[in-house]
Amino acid sequence: MSTTTISFRTDRETKEEAMRLFSELGLDMSTALNMFLRQALVDNGIPFTRVAKTLPALAHATKQKMGWGRSSRLLMS
Template sequence: MATKTYSTRVNEQDHDEAVQIFNDLGMDWSTGIRIYLKSVIKNKGIPFSLSQSEILSPELEKSIEQSLEEYKKENYQTVHSVDELFDQLDK
């Protein structure tokens, strides 16, 4: 298969760190990038999770803590259907 040269802009520090990791794995920059691209193709998407869930806002953290405290105190209601949930929310 024919190859083609592409040019990308990469932060110098990110490039240097990636090159070091690739070298530690016994490969060069081009091989590391080709492996990444093959993984994108195989997975039909980015080969790792893209999420902001690891970084919670202070408000969300506080809300989660409050919810957990209410749960621990058994201060909650159980519903058995979506309709019942909405009936409870409307009260």
């Protein structure tokens, strides 16, 4: 199977914490993200429970942490 590259933005702290966690689990970032993508396909959706009341708060917190202004959108479906 051929591979392709996906690039996305996150803050440095999140990346470093995730890398530490995945390392403790014996995974690298690429393997962990591939696991997420494959499970999303199996579930035909996001592979964890989302609570509707918290989505606006999560979107706001993410925008603030990433330094995104009002004109940016966080896409969630």
